[in-house]
Structure formats: structure tokens, C-alpha cells
Amino acid sequence: MGVASIFLLVGCGKKSEKGNHETQVEVTTPTEEFTSMQMPGVEQIEVDVDLDAAVERLSKAVTYKTISNQDRDDFDTEAFLGYHKFLESSYPLVHKTIKKEVLGEPRPYSLLYTWEGKDPTLQPALFYAHMDVVPVPEESRDQWKEDPFKGVIKDGYIWGRGVLDDKNQVHAILEAAEMKLKEGWQPSRTLYFVFGQDEEVGGSEGAKYIADVLEKRGIERFAYVMDESAPITPGIFPGIKDNTALIGIAQKGFISLEIAMNGEGGHSSQPPEESNIGILAEAITKLEDAQFPYKIHPAVRHQYRYMGPELEESLQPLYAAVAFGKDDEMTDLEQKFIDEMATNQVTRAMLHTTIAVSMFNAGIKDNVLPPSATAVVNFRPMPGDTPEVIIEHVKKAIEDDRITIRDISASTPATNIADPNSDAYKVLEKTIRQIWGNDLIVAPFFVIGGSDSKHFQARDFAPDTYTITAIQLENTEEFKGFHGVNERILVDEYAKSIGFFYQIFNNLETLKK
Numbered sequence: 001m002g003v004a005s006i007f008l009l010v011g012c013g014k015k016s017e018k019g020n021h022e023t024q025v026e027v028t029t030p031t032e033e034f035t036s037m038q039m040p041g042v043e044q045i046e047v048d049v050d051l052d053a054a055v056e057r058l059s060k061a062v063t064y065k066t067i068s069n070q071d072r073d074d075f076d077t078e079a080f081l082g083y084h085k086f087l088e089s090s091y092p093l094v095h096k097t098i099k100k101e102v103l104g105e106p107r108p109y110s111l112l113y114t115w116e117g118k119d120p121t122l123q124p125a126l127f128y129a130h131m132d133v134v135p136v137p138e139e140s141r142d143q144w145k146e147d148p149f150k151g152v153i154k155d156g157y158i159w160g161r162g163v164l165d166d167k168n169q170v171h172a173i174l175e176a177a178e179m180k181l182k183e184g185w186q187p188s189r190t191l192y193f194v195f196g197q198d199e200e201v202g203g204s205e206g207a208k209y210i211a212d213v214l215e216k217r218g219i220e221r222f223a224y225v226m227d228e229s230a231p232i233t234p235g236i237f238p239g240i241k242d243n244t245a246l247i248g249i250a251q252k253g254f255i256s257l258e259i260a261m262n263g264e265g266g267h268s269s270q271p272p273e274e275s276n277i278g279i280l281a282e283a284i285t286k287l288e289d290a291q292f293p294y295k296i297h298p299a300v301r302h303q304y305r306y307m308g309p310e311l312e313e314s315l316q317p318l319y320a321a322v323a324f325g326k327d328d329e330m331t332d333l334e335q336k337f338i339d340e341m342a343t344n345q346v347t348r349a350m351l352h353t354t355i356a357v358s359m360f361n362a363g364i365k366d367n368v369l370p371p372s373a374t375a376v377v378n379f380r381p382m383p384g385d386t387p388e389v390i391i392e393h394v395k396k397a398i399e400d401d402r403i404t405i406r407d408i409s410a411s412t413p414a415t416n417i418a419d420p421n422s423d424a425y426k427v428l429e430k431t432i433r434q435i436w437g438n439d440l441i442v443a444p445f446f447v448i449g450g451s452d453s454k455h456f457q458a459r460d461f462a463p464d465t466y467t468i469t470a471i472q473l474e475n476t477e478e479f480k481g482f483h484g485v486n487e488r489i490l491v492d493e494y495a496k497s498i499g500f501f502y503q504i505f506n507n508l509e510t511l512k513k
């Protein structure tokens with residue numbers, strides 16, 4: 001997962017934040033119907049897990065350096081093959097009973113498990129997690145209290161790269177499946193487990209390919225798809241101290257354009273009126289000035305419908321206006337919400353397709369005028385902003401025929417929106433409360449980054465994709481372990497992750513479709 005993808009939900013005016021929002025809302029909106037959306041009456045349960053053995057397995061998993069480097073030639077096939085073998089020996093019943101395929105294009109190192117259900121008329125469900133991890137930069141190595149690839153078990157934690165992101169989910173899913181198989185259980189609906197090889201670099205080899213495969217196999221609709229996102233954490237929603245479980249219901253897209261000026265080079269002693277670098281720089285400046293307009297995404301409306309009633313009362317008219325707003329009209333309160341969100345670069349990203357100039361190249365020598373200059377601009381599109389729309393926008397902004405524009409990414413569109421009022425969402429919320437209790441807020445949210453499930457959720461067959469990492473963290477400090485130093489997981493909380501997947505297998509049985 002991308003860490004930045006979590007802190008996207010900063011709203012304005014949280015219960016616990018004082019002084020930042022002196023401007024009180026003057027207009028009042030009737031908010032009688034703005035009642036709590038939190039699910040009442042769920043009883044907490046305890047799932048019996050053979051924890052010592054499970055912890056040994058997750059600890060060992062860390063020792064396989066299944067790293068995704070930006071340089072895709074730097075790929076450790078042995079690490080992946082070794083890890084696959086390790087999974088096979090760790091979960092014998094899974095590998096005896098459930099069909100496993102090793103897939104991926106051009107490199108096949110991702111895993112697709114098909115656990116045949118008893119009733120072929122029921123829609124299948126899919127659990128996604130990724131096997132790859134981000135590298136540990138040499139500069140940060142000495143900040144690790146334990147070796148990042150040894151899987152040390154100490155002070156009640158398992159330490160190492162991947163124990164939060166995302167091997168804990170791979171293993172929790174497989175532990176739960178192994179437990180179920182030991183009981184002789186078989187799901188009613190077919191369950192797929194997909195474990196990707198390259199989530200940390202966009203998932204084009206693994207997740208995207210497997211989404212293609214499943215589409216070609218004729219699956220019309222998944223009843224439920226689950227993938228990582230934010231872990232359950234007190235304070236994960238900035239300003240709210242309460243323990244919060246955020247469920248991603250939509251993800252932005254991804255596209256990178258190369259913007260180039262190809263002209264003539266020359267000697268720097270006799271420069272032309274305009275240099276290639278100057279022309280490109282001007283084009284980029286014009287593009288940055290032509291920001292995409294702000295709008296409130298439906299997923300943001302859902303988010304505030306669920307979170308709003310739990311936040312500060314004086315601001316509820318504002319949240320109600322966002323929650324109940326219509327896409328074709330903009331009220332003063334919604335405008336006020338947008339104005340506040342736009343002051344912060346994180347929350348601003350929820351409001352429009354972002355433009356990020358990420359690379360700029362030209363020139364090799366001080367006395368040579370380069371014949372070309374190129375820039376790469378990365379966009380994170382809102383729904384509707386297709387590559388065609390974005391390229392048109394860029395052309396119009398730059399207004400210079402000398403500049404060429406080229407899509408250099410395996411671009412992905414913004415995804416569908418999962419319905420937070422669906423039975424599938426309710427199954428997820430219920431399971432969260434059964435495992436972690438009722439002393440937390442559960443709310444949908446709009447993911448401005450995105451994880452591998454975007455390759456599924458962008459398609460017609462998987463709108464009902466819900467993203468959350470099923471692990472409880474103690475505080476936001478622990479969250480820094482994602483892609484950072486001292487990634488570690490509490491052993492006791494890992495037990496609950498396993499319990500979560502065990503229980504959601506049960507709860508999915510209640511879905512009608």
C-alpha cells in the first residue's frame with residue numbers, strides 16, 4: 001500500500017480539534033435525519049487460534065525477501081519461489097483441497113487459489129493480499145531495532161518487513177482457511193484468494209493479469225472483494241481520537257504522461273530565441289496553472305454520512321450538507337466544505353484529478369543546447385477523467401503544437417464505488433465488531449492512493465470491493481512501520497486478524513446472492 005493513501009480523509013472540524021475552525025457555520029440545515037450509522041448490538045466473539053504455530057509461520061515468511069524494486073530487472077525469483085514452497089508446506093490442507101495456480105504476465109509469480117463452493121449459483125467472493133514488500137533502504141537500516149528480514153519474535157511483537165504490509169494478511173487468510181478445512185468446512189459460494197507479486201509497483205504483472213484471467217473465465221459479479229487499506233487505528237482519521245475502522249469504497253485512477261519538446265540542439269554560444277528547455281518549462285507552468293475543478297465525489301458523501309454524526313455537533317449541518325448534497329447543484333455549505341478541504345494538500349486530493357510533475361530531463365553538458373526536453377506528469381484521476389479527457393485537458397492548457405504528449409503508464413481508471421448500504425458492507429462491519437468490539441467508529445472512505453484491488457474494482461464484475469487491513473494497531477506511531485522502519489505486529493493482534501478471516505468466511509454464508 002502507499003502510505004500517503006491513508007491520510008486523505010482529514011475533514012474539517014473534528015470533535016477533538018479545537019481552535020482550528022473558529023468560523024462557525026451560520027446556515028442551518030435540518031439534521032434530524034443525520035443520525036448515527038453505526039451498527040448496534042453486535043456481540044464480540046472469541047476465535048480459538050493455534051497462535052504459537054501461526055506466529056512461527058509469519059516470522060519465517062519475513063525471511064523471504066520478496067522485494068519489489070522500482071527497477072523491475074532487479075527481481076529475486078528465488079525469493080518468490082522459496083516463499084511459494086514455504087506456503088505449500090505451511091498450509092497442507094489448503095494445498096491439498098484448494099486449487100492453486102501460479103500466474104502473472106510476463107513473470108508468473110502471483111497465486112490464485114480457487115476454493116470451490118457448494119452452490120455454483122451463488123456469486124463468488126475474493127480476498128486479495130500481496131506477497132511483495134518494499135525494500136529497506138540502506139540509509140535507514142541502522143534505525144531498525146531488529147533485523148528487517150530475520151522475523152524476530154520479541155517483546156510480544158513479530159518484527160520485520162511485510163508483517164504489516166501485507167504478509168500478515170496473506171497468512172491470516174491462509175491460517176483461517178486451514179482451520180476451516182480441518183473442521184471439514186466447505187464454503188457455499190466459491191472463495192478466491194489472490195496473492196500478488198508486484199502491488200508495491202502498481203500490480204500490472206500480478207493483480208491486473210489475474211483480473212483479466214477471472215474476467216475471461218466468465219465471472220459476472222463478485223458478491224464481495226476485500227483488500228488491504230488502512231489498519232484499524234485510534235487517530236487514523238486525523239483529529240478523531242477514537243479507534244476507527246475505515247473501509248475504502250472507491251479508489252482513484254493512475255496515469256502518467258510524458259510531455260516532450262523535440263527540436264534542434266546547438267551550440268550554447270549562439271542560442272535561439274527560445275530553448276527547448278524554456279518551451280517545455282513554460283508548458284509545464286501552464287499545465288500546473290490549469291488545475292482540474294473541484295467536486296465532491298459520491299464516496300466522500302458516503303464517508304461524511306457515516307462519520308459526520310460521530311463528529312463535533314456544531315459542524316453537523318456542514319457534514320449533513322456534504323452527505324446529502326446533489327451532484328448537479330452546489331450549496332453554500334458544500335462550497336465551504338470544499339474551500340476548507342482545498343487548503344490542505346492531502347484533503348485537496350480527494351476533490352479533483354491531481355497533477356504531479358514528477359520527472360524533468362534535458363541536457364548533458366553546459367555548452368550544448370539539448371535537442372529535446374521531457375517531463376513526466378503523474379495524474380490521479382477522479383471518475384470520468386479518462387486518459388482521453390486528461391490528454392485533451394493537457395493540450396488545451398499548454399496550447400503549443402510543438403509539444404508532444406504520450407501516455408507512458410499502464411494507466412488505470414478511477415474505480416467503481418462500493419455501496420456502503422449493501423449487505424456485503426454490513427457483513428464486513430459486523431465481522432469487525434465481532435472481533436474488535438463496539439468501541440470504535442466504522443466508516444467508508446475514498447482512497448486517493450489505491451492498492452491492487454483497483455484492478456478488480458475498476459471493472460464491472462467487482463464494484464463491491466471493500467478495502468481495509470484487518471489488523472488493530474495501538475496508535476498512529478505503529479502505522480509508520482508501513483514502508484518505514486521497525487515494522488512490527490503485536491502477536492495478540494495477529495491472532496485477531498486470523499479470527500477475523502475465520503469469522504468472515506462464516507458471515508459471508510449469510511449473503512443472499
Ligand SMILES: [Zn+2]
Pocket residue numbers: 001002130165166199228451
Ligand atoms: Zn500493501
